[in-house]
Amino acid sequence: MFIKNIEAFLVELTDIFRFTGLFFNNLFVKRFEFDEWINQLYKTGYRSIFLISVTGLILGLVLTLQTRPMMADLGAEAWLPNLVFVSIIREMGPVIMALLFAGKVGSGIGAELSSMRVTEQIDAMEVSATNPIKYLVVTRVLATTIMLPVLVFYADLIAFLGSFLGMKAYSNISFPLFFSQAFDGIYFYDIIPATIKTFFFGFFIGIISCYKGYYANKGTEGVGYAANAAVVISSMVIFVIDLIAVQITSLFEI
Amino acid sequence: MGPESIIAISNLSKAFDSKAVLDEISLQLNPGENLVVLGKSGAGKTVLLKCMVGLLTPDKGNIRIFDTDVIKCNHATLDEIRTRIGYVFQQGALYDSISLRDNMLFPLMRNAKFFRTPVDEMEQQMETNLRSVGLLDAMNKMPAELSGGMKKRAGLARALMLSPEIMLYDEPTAGLDPFMAQEISDLILTVQREQGTASIIVTHDMKCAKIVSDRICILHQGNFIAEGSYKDIERSGDPQVSMFFTT
Numbered sequence: 001m002f003i004k005n006i007e008a009f010l011v012e013l014t015d016i017f018r019f020t021g022l023f024f025n026n027l028f029v030k031r032f033e034f035d036e037w038i039n040q041l042y043k044t045g046y047r048s049i050f051l052i053s054v055t056g057l058i059l060g061l062v063l064t065l066q067t068r069p070m071m072a073d074l075g076a077e078a079w080l081p082n083l084v085f086v087s088i089i090r091e092m093g094p095v096i097m098a099l100l101f102a103g104k105v106g107s108g109i110g111a112e113l114s115s116m117r118v119t120e121q122i123d124a125m126e127v128s129a130t131n132p133i134k135y136l137v138v139t140r141v142l143a144t145t146i147m148l149p150v151l152v153f154y155a156d157l158i159a160f161l162g163s164f165l166g167m168k169a170y171s172n173i174s175f176p177l178f179f180s181q182a183f184d185g186i187y188f189y190d191i192i193p194a195t196i197k198t199f200f201f202g203f204f205i206g207i208i209s210c211y212k213g214y215y216a217n218k219g220t221e222g223v224g225y226a227a228n229a230a231v232v233i234s235s236m237v238i239f240v241i242d243l244i245a246v247q248i249t250s251l252f253e254i
Numbered sequence: 255m256g257p258e259s260i261i262a263i264s265n266l267s268k269a270f271d272s273k274a275v276l277d278e279i280s281l282q283l284n285p286g287e288n289l290v291v292l293g294k295s296g297a298g299k300t301v302l303l304k305c306m307v308g309l310l311t312p313d314k315g316n317i318r319i320f321d322t323d324v325i326k327c328n329h330a331t332l333d334e335i336r337t338r339i340g341y342v343f344q345q346g347a348l349y350d351s352i353s354l355r356d357n358m359l360f361p362l363m364r365n366a367k368f369f370r371t372p373v374d375e376m377e378q379q380m381e382t383n384l385r386s387v388g389l390l391d392a393m394n395k396m397p398a399e400l401s402g403g404m405k406k407r408a409g410l411a412r413a414l415m416l417s418p419e420i421m422l423y424d425e426p427t428a429g430l431d432p433f434m435a436q437e438i439s440d441l442i443l444t445v446q447r448e449q450g451t452a453s454i455i456v457t458h459d460m461k462c463a464k465i466v467s468d469r470i471c472i473l474h475q476g477n478f479i480a481e482g483s484y485k486d487i488e489r490s491g492d493p494q495v496s497m498f499f500t501t
Contacts, residue, residue, distance in 0.1 A: 031364070112351075124347035127307045128361035128416065129333040135364070 019211045023141055026134045033139050040143035044105045048151055055100055056155035059092060060084065060162025068170060077171070081182035084163045089186065090194050093156045095242055098201040101148050102234035106209040109140055110230030113213025114223045122214070137214065141206035148202030149195055197245040204241065205234045258284050260420060260452055261306065266315030268301055275301050277476035278315065283420070283452050288442070290463045291456045292487075292498060293473035299456035300344070302473070303422050306454075307341055308332050319420070337367055340413030340451070344425045346405035348397035354408055355393045358384065361415050383411040387441060403434035410441060414449065421445060421453040427462045439465040460498055472498065 063084045071080045113136060116122050125132040160182065167173050209230035216222040261283035268276040275298040283289050293299045304310040306317055308324055317324050319335050327335075348357050358380040362368045368376070384390045387407040392400060400408060406426060413421065426442060427435035439462045445451055446466075455466055463470055463484065470487050472480040472495055480487055480495045488499060 030366075031369070116349075119345060119350075120343045120347040121349050123304075123309050124341070124343055124349070125360075126309060127336055127339070127341040128365075128412075129336040130361055130364040 015215070016208065016211055019137075019214070020207055022133050023137055023207060023210075026131065026138050027142075029131065029134055033135050036135060037139040037142060040139045041147060043108075044101075044140075044143045045147035045150060048101065048104055048147075049154070051100060051104060052097060052151050052155045053158050055096065056093075056158030057162040057165075059096060059155075060088065060159030060164075061166045062162075063087065063092065063159075064163040064166030065169070068166070078181060081163060081167065081178050082185045085160060085182040085186065086190060088159045088163075089156055089190050091242075093159060094152050094194050094198045094201065095238060097152045097155045098148060098198065098205065098238045099235055101144070101151065101202070102205045102209075102231050102238065105144060106205045106230045106234045107227040109144075109206070109209035110213040110216075111223055111227040113210060114216030114226035117214065117216045118219050118222055132214075137210045140210055141203065144206035144209075145199055145202040148205070149198040152198045153195070193245060193249045197241060200241050200245075201238050204237045208234045208237060260285055260320060261454070262316075262318045263302075263306070264316045266302075266305065266312050266317065268298070268305060268310065268312045274476050276305070276312070279473075279476070279478055281471060281478070283454055285452050286446070286450060288446055288453045288455060288466050288468045290467040290470045291454060291473055292458065292460075292463055292470055293456070294458060297473045298476055299473055300424055303341070303424055303454065303456055306422065307336060307339060337365060337416050338419045340416065340418035340421045342406070342410050342413045342421065342423045342426060344428055345402075346397070346409035348400075348405055348408055348412070350397045352396075353393070354384070354389065354395050354397065354400070355380065357397070357408065358412050358415055361412070365416070379415065383414050384408075386414075386444070387411045403430050403437070406430065406434075406438055407441065410438075410445070414445065417449070419451060421451045423453060423455040423457075425457055425459075426455060427457060427459045432461075435459065435462060436465075438462070442466045458498075 064080065067084060068077065068080055071077050071083070113122070116136070122132050122136070125135065163182070164173075164175060164178050167178055212226040212230045212233070216226040218225070259282040261281070263279065263281040265278045265280060266276055267274065267278050279302070281289075281291075281302075291299050291302065301310060305312045306319065306324070312325060315325075320338065322331060322335060324332055324335060348354070349360060352360070359376055362371065362376045362379075381390060381393075384393055387410055389404060389408055389411065392404060392408075397405060397408070410423075410426075421442075423442065426438050430438065442453065442455065442462075443466055446453060453466075455462070457463055467484050470480075470482065470484060471478045472487065474494050480490055480492060482490075487495060490496060
């Protein structure tokens, strides 16, 4: 049983790599589906703004409120804005937003493509000699790869605002002072690795969700399974990439 | 392959999980002919169609379409052949995120063969095809707003957009009321007459088979057990064949 599970895992991993190969093979094929790509940018980006805004605001607020008593006890309240902001930029922002993105966008892509598969829409594209990978997969993966870093950047700014509100609830700190305390210890090496990893998060959320949807079977049951698997596997991969990113960052001591 | 046949299938086999669905079957389709493949649900009719257009890979046998081996040919050649075939899916398979108009233009806009075709010309062809199936007024509707019969007609109109030489119909009348089934059967005949296409129609609807068929093949447990005109088949003494007329 255990051996069979390992075998199934390795087969699936190989299939995902093969699917990634298909994505790159079709990336530069003539006549890029620009309209569909813009449509996907709108769906994955603009339609996630409300969720990202609320989560970002609460993230900044809660982190500040929970850390403040401890920092006040240590007499280090002035470091609080910087501590919160560094943790948001480096870790909390990218990982939490990527998990949310996998839940909202990844499950949507998995469900959409799998329902297209079971209702023979993908077959219809193939038999009319159009390329479903180019139209469905390339546009979606490019959209998730580009939109997630943008959304994480936006969420960081909203979390910054939430953190300020958290500070303001217990002190008379002015916005300029909060701003200078928050940004005092922020360097490019806090921002760049965090931004790079969000591109990878977005890319793998797109690839895994498209893969699970594209090869769905078993009728409507398969649609539910594809949506679910897209979220679960993407979430796991986000943590794996995060671990690798931390190791690489430590390796270069940045 | 006979000198005239445009589809020639020989010794085709396909199994799923060691269960043989098609067992060394052979079939020819002649130009301008409507061939009905009759069989019970699960007899392998759709599998046969999907093997022809490369959606499924057979385990054994040959499929030659326009004198090209579609199993062994490369992807570009297969796509070239696919542009000469119209496939009408059982449920229409319309792309549900775009309007009927965009559904119709979808294959034309994305085939290198038509990149130089002016948009006006494509629009004109779309309007002609939609008018011929009585859906011109529904042009801007989304697929979810169409009834089952309208979806089937729209699927047929979309399949005609590439001006195919062969039409493949997968259960064209399944799930329709008798009036709509009659309308679809009439449309199949109209397409044959006006576009000069050869067609393979897989169905278990005897009424549809009677209207549209020039020739019928009956598929049973992975093999063809009878072949001939509707009248020939009707007269057959084989209980497996007469079952289609009595139920």
